Amino acid sequence: MIRPIQAPFGKGSCHQPVTEGLHNCARQSRETESELYVLQSPDPFYTRVLSLFESYGTGYDFVGYWVQILNDKPVSLISRFEDKFSLYLTDDSDLEEIAAFLHFQGAGAVTFNAVYSLDLSAKYVIAGQVLRYSDDDYNFNLEIYKPDSKAVYDLLLTCQSEIFRVPPYLSFLSDVTHRRNLGKCMVIGTKIDDTLASSVMTVSETEYAAIIGAVATHPDYRRRGLSRELVRTLASRIKGQGRETYVFSASEQNTRFYQNSGFEIAAEFKELFL
Secondary structure (H helix, E strand, O other), X not given: OEEEOOOOOOOOOOOOOOOOOOOOOOOOOOOOOOOOOOXXXXXHHHHHHHHHHHHHOOOOOOEEEXXXXXXXXXXXXXXXXXXXXXXXXXXXXXXXXXXXXXXXXXXXXXXXXXXXXXXXXXXXXXXXXXXXXOOXXXXXXXXXXXXXXXXXXXXXXXXXXXXXXXXXXXXXXXXHHHHHXXXXXXXXXXXXXXXXXXXXXXXXXXXXXXXXXXXXXXXXXOOOOHHHXXXXXXXXXXXHOOOEEEEEEOOHHHHXXXXXXXXXXXXXXXXXXX
């Protein structure tokens, strides 16, 4: 059985200000929302689901959360941001029921651990690796600051590709600003000639783990090691907080980049576009 998780906005969410330290989100209403907190795990797929819930709660039409129950035990978690779904699956998950549920919900894209097979008719599939930071603490050499969201967006536009698409500006701005205000999104960058040359951010965060993404370097400043420096700096900071750091990579070139930046392959993922 798949059932929705309903609660007023704020239950399971955190409203603490941005901080450099560990984001200790208050566990409000965890008895009510126990299915979401049953793991208390750094698993990257769980991180995607829980981070969305802790960022937005259930008070918005563009998000949704469900739990699959088998023998009175939560076996799967599902989150939705607009038409994009993230799944946390286990060996006990009823994959046939989940596939039917996603079809009924009109899912546009679905991301999940590739060890599981979902019977969905996809227009195309992105497959890749989930990498975990495993290096020691890193002493960075760049001058680093916190760039504003508009500068980051403009930088990302210079790096668009077939596998890296930038969302509309207002959608990006509202999401990043909201999560930064909650302390659920860290953004760091470095300047050259008073221009944002490279940046990286966390795209999902819980008290157990963080996922980094939106790694970008302006074409005029590439091949200087800027992205590697920033990625290792941010990953090292997160590790220093006692959390795991992950990144999702959809190309061999990016996977090699992260492996050369202190990461190791921890899992594989699939993103189905329906």
